[in-house]
Amino acid sequence: MAFWDAVVRVLIGIILIFLGIEKGGAWVIGEVVGFVLILTAITTFCPLYTLAGVSSKGEDLKEA
Template identity: 40%
Template sequence: MIRNIGLIDRYARIVIGLALIAYTLKDGSLGTGWLFAGTLGLILIATAFFSFCPLYTLLGINTRQKSSSV
């Protein structure tokens, strides 16, 4: 599994994922659209944790910087 998610992309996924999970659990009850928002939030956090996005692989996107060897 080749990592294809950069640092800024990881942080954005974590923040958005946590926001979606917070939306899901707002007011102590499950709000409207909780299944979609909660699932999407968990997927974003999981892809940030592993630094790998299968959709990026299919689309040929790579936000990770190439390491330069000096």
């Protein structure tokens, strides 16, 4: 995961968590998504990227 990708994930995650706390209701789903975004930014691993075979680093994914 590229640095810019992690930064975007953290920023969007913080916004979603804030909205989930302040607004409640359906925004609680956004709060959960926000936590997942921040977790994937911290671990620098996104399972959806692996399943889709994409990388934000600009490098090809190597076969395991």
